Each structure stands twice: as C-alpha cells, then as structure tokens.
Amino acid sequence: MTRSISIGCGSAWSDDRLDWAQELADSGHVSYMGFDCLAERTMALAQIRRQNDEMRGQYERIPELMDRMVKFLSSGGKVIGNFGAANPSAALDDVLRGLQSNGMSGVRVGVVYGDDVLDHVVDQNLELPELEARASDLGEKLVSANAYIGADPIVELLAEECQFVLGGRIADPSLFVGPIAYEMGWATNDWDRMAAATLVGHLLECGTHGTGGNYVDPPYRVLDDIVHLGFPIAHVSNEESVITKLPGTGGAVNLGVVKTQLAYEIHDPTSYLTPDSTADFSNVWIEEVGPDRVRVGGATGRPRPEDLKVLVGIDEGWKVVTEVSFGGPGCVDRAQLGAEVVAKRLEPYKSAISEVRYDLHGMSALFGDQLPKGEPAEVRLRIAARCQERDIADVVSFESQYLWMGPAGAGGVITQTTPAIGVTPAFLPRDDVKAWTEVIDS
Amino acid sequence: MKLREIAYSRSGDKGDVSNICVFAYEESHWETIRREVTAERVREVFGELVKGEITRYELPGTSGLNFVMTQALDGGVSRSLRTDPHGKSYQSLILDMEIPPTA
Numbered sequence: 247m248t249r250s251i252s253i254g255c256g257s258a259w260s261d262d263r264l265d266w267a268q269e270l271a272d273s274g275h276v277s278y279m280g281f282d283c284l285a286e287r288t289m290a291l292a293q294i295r296r297q298n299d300e301m302r303g304q305y306e307r308i309p310e311l312m313d314r315m316v317k318f319l320s321s322g323g324k325v326i327g328n329f330g331a332a333n334p335s336a337a338l339d340d341v342l343r344g345l346q347s348n349g350m351s352g353v354r355v356g357v358v359y360g361d362d363v364l365d366h367v368v369d370q371n372l373e374l375p376e377l378e379a380r381a382s383d384l385g386e387k388l389v390s391a392n393a394y395i396g397a398d399p400i401v402e403l404l405a406e407e408c409q410f411v412l413g414g415r416i417a418d419p420s421l422f423v424g425p426i427a428y429e430m431g432w433a434t435n436d437w438d439r440m441a442a443a444t445l446v447g448h449l450l451e452c453g454t455h456g457t458g459g460n461y462v463d464p465p466y467r468v469l470d471d472i473v474h475l476g477f478p479i480a481h482v483s484n485e486e487s488v489i490t491k492l493p494g495t496g497g498a499v500n501l502g503v504v505k506t507q508l509a510y511e512i513h514d515p516t517s518y519l520t521p522d523s524t525a526d527f528s529n530v531w532i533e534e535v536g537p538d539r540v541r542v543g544g545a546t547g548r549p550r551p552e553d554l555k556v557l558v559g560i561d562e563g564w565k566v567v568t569e570v571s572f573g574g575p576g577c578v579d580r581a582q583l584g585a586e587v588v589a590k591r592l593e594p595y596k597s598a599i600s601e602v603r604y605d606l607h608g609m610s611a612l613f614g615d616q617l618p619k620g621e622p623a624e625v626r627l628r629i630a631a632r633c634q635e636r637d638i639a640d641v642v643s644f645e646s647q648y649l650w651m652g653p654a655g656a657g658g659v660i661t662q663t664t665p666a667i668g669v670t671p672a673f674l675p676r677d678d679v680k681a682w683t684e685v686i687d688s
Numbered sequence: 689m690k691l692r693e694i695a696y697s698r699s700g701d702k703g704d705v706s707n708i709c710v711f712a713y714e715e716s717h718w719e720t721i722r723r724e725v726t727a728e729r730v731r732e733v734f735g736e737l738v739k740g741e742i743t744r745y746e747l748p749g750t751s752g753l754n755f756v757m758t759q760a761l762d763g764g765v766s767r768s769l770r771t772d773p774h775g776k777s778y779q780s781l782i783l784d785m786e787i788p789p790t791a
Contacts (some may be wrong), residue, residue: 254708259763265710284746285765286702286703286764286765286766287765287766290766297729300741343761376703376704442782443696443787460776461691461696461698463696463780465694466692466693466696466713499708499737502711502713505709505711505750505752506696506697506698506709506711507698508709508747508750508752509698509707509709509711509747509750509752509754510698510700510709511700511701511702511707511747512709512754513705513707513754513756514745514754515745515746515747515754516744516745527747527749528745528746528747528748528749529748529749530747530750531749531750532747544749560767562766562767565769567769601769602763602769603769605770605771607771611770611771611772612771612772612777612781613737613777614735614736614737615735616705616734616735616736616737616738616781617784630769630770630771632767632769648759663787666765666767667766667767668766668767669764669765669766669767670764671702671703
C-alpha cells in the first residue's frame with residue numbers, strides 16, 4: 247500500500263479560530279489535525295497562571311476544543327497539539343473531561359512531559375546570551391524555562407495507537423513532523439526526510455497566515471476573499487508534498503503566500519534549527535499545480551542540533567499602557583505637550599519606573615523618525631511604562647489618564663495594566679532534557 | 689521607485705531578533721532586488737530601530753532574500769514597550785526603500 251498522510255492545521259496561536267478548525271476537521275479532507283497554541287509570551291504567561299493555581303497553566307480553551315473535535319475523533323481522526331502549555335497533566339484532565347461530557351469513550355490519549363527545565367537552568371546557572379547574563383543574575387525574577395521538544399515522543403505515542411496527543415512546549419513544526427514521520431515510516435534520524443517533514447510542518451504551523459492572512463497589500467497584493475480564510479492542509483507521500491486549503495474558503499495558497507511563509511522566522515535559510523533537524527530551505531522550490539494548490543520540495547537536512555533551545559521567562563513586573571487622542575489643527579503640538587506634562591508629573595516616581603516611552607500614533611509610533619511626516623488630521627498619544635511594583639504602575643496609569651483635564655481636546659482615553667513577562671533564549675544539551683510519555687484510555 | 693512596486697515582504701520575530709523576507713513578484717526583477725537590497729541599504733531604512741547586526745541571506749530556490757536583524761525589537765515581544773513589539777509592521781517599512789527604476 248502506498249503510504250500517505252493528509253494533515254491540517256487548526257491553530258497558530260492561543261486565540262485562533264476553533265470554528266474554522268472544526269470546519270476543516272469535519273470536511274473529510276484530513277485524517278490528522280495539528281494545533282499550535284503557544285507563542286513565546288504565551289508560555290511564560292501560562293507558567294504564571296500555574297504558579298497562582300496548580301490546576302491551571304494549560305491551554306485555556308480545551309473544553310471548546312473538545313466540543314468541536316468530538317465528531318472528528320469519532321470518525322477516527324487524530325489530534326495533536328501543545329495544549330499542555332505549562333501544565334500538561336491539567337490539560338489531560340480537561341481533555342478527559344471534554345471526552346466524557348461529549349459521551350465519548352475509548353479514545354486513547356498520549357501526553358508528552360519533560361519540557362519544563364527550570365531546575366536544570368538554575369542548577370547549571372545557564373548562560374542567557376541575548377542578555378549577556380547568567381540565570382543566577384535574574385534571581386527570583388526567573389519564572390520559567392521550557393525546552394522545545396521535537397517529534398520523537400509524538401511518533402512513539404502514535405505507535406502506541408494514541409488518537410489524541412498533547413504536550414507542553416512541543417516545537418511548532420514538530421506537531422506536524424511527528425505524524426508525518428509516523429505515517430510515512432520515516433526514521434527520525436533520516437535528516438533529509440526530517441527536513442522534508444519540517445518544511446511541510448513549517449508551511450502549516452502558522453495556520454491562516456499560510457493561506458493568505460498577512461499577505462494582502464492593495465493594490466499590489468490582492469486576494470478575492472479574506473473574510474473567511476481556510477486553514478491549510480498538506481498531503482504528503484513519498485512522491486510529493488502538496489500544500490492546499492479547505493475548498494470553498496477564502497484566502498489563497500499560491501506562490502506569493504507560500505514563499506512568505508517559507509522564509510517566516512527561519513533566520514539562516516541554510517540552517518533552520520528545530521529539535522528534529524538542521525534543515526536547509528535555501529533551495530526549496532514551490533510550484534503551483536492547481537488553484538490553491540502548490541507542490542513543494544528541495545529541503546535537505548543535516549543532523550539535528552546537539553543543544554535544544556530553551557525559552558526562559560522573566561518576571562519584569564508590570565506594563566502599563568495608556569492612550570489618548572488629539573485632533574484638528576495643532577494636534578501634534580498638544581499631544582507632545584501632553585507627554586511633557588505627564589513626564590513632569592511622574593518625576594517623583596522616576597526611580598521606581600524601569601522604563602517609560604511616549605509615542606504618537608499617526609506620526610512615529612511604529613517607525614520612529616525613519617519615514618517623512620506631515621501634519622496629520624489627528625494623533626493618538628501612547629504612554630507605555632514598565633514598573634516592578636503594581637502601585638507605581640497604577641500611578642503611571644492615573645497620571646496618564648489625567649490628560650482628560652488638558653491640554654485641550656484630549657479624548658478617548660483607554661488604559662491597561664498587565665504583567666510584564668520577558669522571554670529570552672538559552673540552550674541545553676539534548677541529553678539533559680528527558681521527555682517522557684504517558685498513555686491513558688478514556 | 690519604491691521596492692514595493694516589484695517586491696513583497698513579511699516580517700516575524702524571535703525574542704529580540706526580527707526576520708524580514710523580500711521576494712520578487714516577477715522573476716525578471718530578482719537580480720535587481722538582489723543587487724539593490726543590501727544589508728547596508730536595509731540599515732539605512734531602519735536606522736535607530738535596529739541596534740544590532742543585520743545579516744542578509746539568500747533563498748535562490750524561491751528568488752528571495754531574508755534579513756535577520758538583532759536587537760531590533762527593543763527587547764522583544766514580551767518586554768518591549770513599543771506599539772508593535774513583534775515588528776509585524778517592519779515588512780511595510782522595508783518596502784518603502786527607494787531603488788533605481790527597472791524596466
């Protein structure tokens with residue numbers, strides 16, 4: 247029998263559209279669905295939720311996910327995702343509860359543990375290259391450390407006939423590399439095969455970005471419909487890898503869209519580093535073979551990195567952002583005066599404010615002074631600060647909001663205070679990260 | 689003319705590192721883009737926004753360039769106080785680059 251796999255992506259971040267994921271899962275076009283629910287910041291925030299409540303820290307939408315995937319699972323579909331975030335065992339409980347509440351039993355669930363390496367990072371006082379510091383320099387501010395886990399434990403759990411696989415910080419492409427390797431019978435130390443699977447995983451992992459989201463820029467980049475985007479699908483066999491999307495949905499899978507996804511966040515195209523391989527995408531080719539249908543190939547692989555990337559989370563206190571609008575003649579002058587007034591009112595608290603910045607939306611908030619500007623019809627002053635203490639953040643918020651009282655015509659004040667979590671990379675020898683698995687029959 | 693007339697782009701982030709790709713709409717413009725869109729020109733376009741190194745990589749298989757810029761996001765998505773800490777909007781800034789008119 248010719249081996250092949252059809253796999254869809256159902257999520258590219260924690261708040262993605264599960265309605266469209268269900269649409270794809272129930273379409274009959276795929277036998278696997280992969281869900282990436284994490285980003286750099288999401289993981290650190292999940293760790294904080296877990297520190298406050300040991301039953302939390304998992305992907306927070308598992309109940310809805312289970313309601314939407316029950317039909318797919320009933321028809322034999324398989325689901326893989328990093329739903330564990332900072333708490334895989336809590337995610338397992340949610341999954342089992344979701345199956346039960348939908349009247350489903352007999353679903354074998356596999357869990358991948360072992361990405362939490364905080365103890366290792368502390369014990370080895372790991373180097374944090376981007377900060378030019380070591381772990382001990384952060385003291386109590388070091389709140390989390392999670393290693394990016396590769397495809398191996400997923401392959402192992404699928405071989406044990408798990409229908410639902412979840413883990414913590416499983417690397418985005420590995421969520422797809424695992425099922426592809428398993429179904430195709432590709433060895434996870436066959437580097438060219440791993441690079442080929444990683445290419446497919448990379449083209450799927452960003453969900454609707456890979457089908458035209460973030461592509462449209464009229465009049466140069468135009469697509470017919472970007473209202474109802476479709477999640478991407480890959481059909482992989484030994485002969486070819488084809489990327490497409492759910493028929494009848496908007497967006498596009500064409501050369502332009504797929505090229506931008508190919509290069510997205512890979513850094514050096516000759517050495518895209520993932521837990522599964524060192525992939526060379528520099529000679530990847532893409533060809534359109536039909537409407538919303540491309541063939542891809544040309545990825546080659548070298549041995550996977552000896553070290554696994556670890557993302558370290560740092561407690562940076564609080565981030566407070568306040569915005570207020572000024573319009574009409576002189577609006578830029580009034581907004582700048584407003585910023586000066588707030589800066590003076592915050593003088594007494596200067597030493598307790600780690601950093602503060604004042605930006606003018608409509609003028610310089612995105613690109614500083616890199617683009618020429620004229621006098622706009624309106625501007626929005628944005629005041630952003632980071633403070634270790636909540637009460638100081640509240641002072642910054644109050645003083646920023648007091649712009650209601652002038653300069654003239656300040657309107658539409660909004661303010662928001664959130665935990666400030668920094669993330670920075672570190673690297674651990676692969677052998678120091680022991681992933682382990684658990685199989686549970688619902 | 690602006691680079692935007694012959695090329696498209698997308699930007700992403702990892703920590704404080706920004707990754708911006710540039711691809712040609714038409715294969716015939718690839719050599720122009722390859723010649724004009726150098727790391728030095730990209731540094732001019734980004735100025736003070738990027739504090740670290742800018743490295744250019746090529747994707748000959750797909751006629752594209754990939755720029756990796758370190759210390760480019762004021763500390764990165766979680767720490768930065770900037771409006772766009774991911775640098776998602778950087779794709780639009782790079783396309784504003786002025787290049788010699790092409791046929």
